[in-house]
Amino acid sequence: GISYGMGLKHIFGVDVVGNISAGLVPPVAPNTQLFSKLVGSAFTIAVVGFAIAISLGKIFALRHGYRVDSNQELVALGLSNLIGGIFQCFPVSCSMSRSLVQESTGGNSQVAGAISSLFILLIIVKLGELFRDLPKAVLAAIIIVNLKGMLRQLSDVCSFWKANRADLLIWLVTFAATILLNLDLGLMVSVVFSLLLVVVRTQMPHYSILGQVPDTDIYRDVAEYSEAKEVPGVKVFRSSATVYFANADFYSDALKQRCGVDVDFLISQKKKLLKKREQLKLKQLQKEKKLQKQAASSKGASVSINVNTSLEDMRSNNVEDCKVMVSPGDKMEDATANGQEDSKAPDGSTLKALGLPQPDFHSLILDLxxxxxxxxxxxxxxxNIFHDFRDIEVEVYMAACHSPVVSQLEAGHFFDASITKKHLFASVHDAVTFALQHPRPVPDSPVSVTRL
Structure with a gap:
């Protein structure tokens, strides 16, 4: 009334609300020809609208102590936009200014929202012309006063700096992207940046070697708990994050580093020494074969016994009952027989036999x-962890796997003849107890002998 009576618009040039169309638009069916042109923009508007709605909902939920169901909010927005589209309404979402005004006046229930909606409907239908001369500055003042609490959130920068700098980085990127770009692009940038930051943070989890608290079945990081002591002969390794494609290599590297053993170096040295030993054996056998041929050619009357004939075959054919003249080449036959007997001797391919340092633990337990x-x-x-540590004579066990993880291991054909479910335990303490009772024995597989 004051604005109209004093002529603020015509005399002083004050901006006013202006004409407000009265009545409702009749419902019409959507124009399907516009779908292909609007699908991209519609998707962006839907994402932005849902993000604003759920953000405001969580803000008020924290203030008043209730829970917001994201799925329910999404269904409500979808139905509202579906019905509103028939009446050619603007996209439905939450209004930050109106929500703050309603909350500041004490409207905390759905009844307040219903009354507010009815009042707006009444204004649209009949009372819109009464607000024609209302200065826009009045509306701006109402909004700014109610946005005072939101503007105070700028002080959260200091608290984020002290509490969590990763959240501060997300806050700053979102703020800058929203100011420099428009709202939808700014929101998209902030979402993508948040996802990338999650991936980066999972690549830098906390790795630890666990020790047992004396007289308990509790295992804690030995670097953080002074009372936790490592179990002799057993290493327990734990990661604070799940292992997947982005951090699997980091997990393996951290495991080998925390165990205090250069696994890759031991494996490479072991392979080199075994290869060198096989080459020396091959050269020795070739030399003995050459000597055998020379001895056989020098005494043609001597009886030559096939080197490939084993002692068992000789006994079965009663070869030992035959009195024959033995040539000097018999030395080669004896060497071959001795080689066959040596094949039943303990394995010479162990780290100790090769002169390589042995790990100070015989079992490794992965807390998963x-x-x-x-x-x-x-x-x-x-x-690969199982195979690498077994090459250096360390048995590997897994502990504390959840049932869904075990099911995924089975579906991925992880368990086989060499890695069975006997290597899986319900708790770390069970795995440690089993490892102490069953230390992995030194392999005693026979050395392969090349027969000529």
């Missing part, structure tokens, strides 16, 4: 309680 899922890269990484 942090795993929420496994992918193919994780499966391959775990199998």
């Amino acid at each position: 309680g942090a795993l929420s899922f496994v992918d193919t890269v994780c499966l391959k990484s775990l199998k």
Whole structure:
């Protein structure tokens, strides 16, 4: 009334609300020809609208102590936009200014929202012309006063800096992207940046070697708990994050580093020494074969016994009952027989026999309680860990796997003849107890002898 009576618009040039169309638009069916042109923009508007709605909902939920169901909010927005589209309405979402005004006036229930909606409907239908001369500055003042609490959130920068700098980085990127770009692009940038930051943070989890608290079945990080002591002969390794394609290599590297053993170096040295030993054996056998041929040619009357004939075959054919003249080449036959007997001797391919340092533990336990899922890269990484540590005579066990993770291991064909479910335990303490009672024995597979 004051604006109209004093002529603020015509005399002083004050901006006013202006004409407000009265009545409702009759419902019409959507124009399907516009779908292909509007699908991209519609998707962006839907994402932005849902993000604003759920953000405001969580803000008020924290203030008043209730819970917001994201699925329910999404269904409500979808139905509202579906019905509103028939009446050619603007996209439906939450209004920050109106929500704050309603909350500041004490409207905390759905009844307040219903009354507010009825009042707006009444204005649209009949009372819109009464607000024609209302200065826009009045509306701006109402909005700014109610946005005071939101503007105070700029002070959260200091608290984020002290509490969590990763969240501060997300806050700053979102703020800058929204100011410099428009709202939809700014929101998209912030979402993508948040996802990338999650991936980066999972690549830098906390790795630890666990020790047992005396007289308990509790295992804690030995670097953080002074009372936790490592179990002699057993290493327990744990990661604070799940293992997947983005951090599987980091997991393997951290495991080998924390165990205090250069696994790759030992494996490479072992392979080199075994290869060198095989080459020396081959040269020795070739030399003995050459000597045998020379001895056989010098005494043609001597009887030559086939080198490939084993002692058992000789006994079965009663060769020992025959009195023959033995040539000097018999020395080669004796060497071959001795080689066959040596093949039943203990394995000479162990680290100790090769002169390589042995790890100070015989069992490695992987605490997989942090795993929420496994992918193919994780499966391959775990199998490589089993194979690598077995090459240096260390047995590997897994502990504290959740049931869904075990099911995924089975579906990925992780368990086989060499890695069975006997290597899987319900808790770390069970695995430690089993490892202490069953230390992995030194392999005693026979050395292969090349027969000529």
